[in-house]
Amino acid sequence: MTDTALINGSFVAAEQASISIFDRGFLFADSVYEVVPVYAGRPFRLEAHLSRLADSLAAVGIDNPHQHGDWVRLLNDLINVNGGGDQSVYLQVTRGAPARREHRLPQDVDPNIVAFCQARRPPPPATLADGVAAVTRRDTRWARCHIKSTSLLANVLAAAEAHAEEATEALFIDEADGVVEGSSSNIFAVVDGRVLTPALRPAILPGITRGVVLDVLAANDIAHHMVDHLPLTALRRADEIWICSSSREIMPVTQLDGVTVGNGRPGDVWAKVYGALQEVDHE
Structure with missing residues (x-):
């Protein structure tokens, strides 16, 4: 502090x-x-x-x-x-x-x-080299998460459950088994050669870093799409999963609910996007 x-x-x-x-x-x-x-x-x-x-x-x-x-x-x-x-x-x-x-x-x-x-400290080299673990949890938050409110108890409890399972983040799943966002992050996944992210709606915070990542994807001609519904089944077969936020920048998730994501290493698409983010004007 x-x-x-x-x-x-x-x-x-x-x-x-x-x-x-x-x-x-x-x-x-x-x-x-x-x-x-x-x-x-x-x-x-x-x-x-x-x-x-x-x-x-x-x-x-x-x-x-x-x-x-x-x-x-x-x-x-x-x-x-x-x-x-x-x-x-x-x-x-x-x-x-x-x-x-x-x-x-x-x-x-x-x-x-x-x-x-x-x-502010950069992520540990081991995080960038090995990725992090995430777990999924049912979304118990209020219905207006696009407002950046300090009412974060549901997020805090989900993050605590993730920590107890030696995971970095909890990913919220809605009643339709769709991926929403993390307890303190937005989410991207590489599925069938395309980068997917849930489209903005009241259940999702319009993350500033999320917007920067979308700009980087467009600038580098990387196929991407904002989807109304990102099924949990698609996330489980994704080649890559990323979480992003202002404090985390963009981190690769290499384990989901105890199961290896892709080949278990940060992916090539993440590496390209991460490198491009480091070149973004930090202003």
């Missing part, structure tokens, strides 16, 4: 940062968030992250507390005061802290803003 946090527009020592116990983000998870990777002091795809933040705020009816330019200035100042370099910025906007706890939405309350930085 870095030293300085941002609380409602003011920079404070991280260990002294606090908000009210009556904050609705704390009491109800009535808040939204973003995680922005930072490379060499430059926030990656900040425009896209702030656009998604605005969409999430609008979807839950929280007034956006800042104009776009003010967000850019505040977050860049936060990065700089924490030393630049490779970091990730966590940003959360809550509905605020009314004087009374009740489920009904409060009137005339100002949103609270919390932001801090963490050191």
Whole structure:
């Protein structure tokens, strides 16, 4: 963790940062968030992250507390005061802290803003060389996962179950036995020579890194398709599976539910996409 946090527009020592116990983000998870990777002091795809933040705020009816330019200035100042370099910025906007706890939405309350930085580390070489394991779990989350809400208990419990099975990620499966996304990632699979990913819908977060991967696939003429339904049966016979997120970039999955994926090694298509991602302008 870095030293300085941002609380409602003011920079404070991280260990002294606090908000009210009556904050609705704390009491109800009535808040939204973003995680922005930072490379060499430059926030990656900040425009896209702030656009998604605005969409999430609008979807839950929280007034956006800042104009776009003010967000850019505040977050860049936060990065700089924490030393630049490779970091990730966590940003959360809550509905605020009314004087009374009740489920009904409060009137005339100002949103609270919390932001801090963490050191960003590249994936271990063994992860890139060997891949990671994943498990599948039934999707028990709410129906509006396209909103980047802090209501993440179902995700946390699924991730804990994956960890207990020595896996890196839990992949959610819907009632129609279709693959949705991971507990903290989007998913791609190479099936019959094509890269497939679930099309965006309310059950899926529009991942920023997911969008970058799609751009890389198009730029490199790699056959790909966004599908309305990606059957679990197709995932089980996939030659390659990848998970991607702002914190993970793109990782190869070489074991699914204890069964080897493809030949058990990161695939050639993943290697090409991963290499191309390293050449993307990190701004």
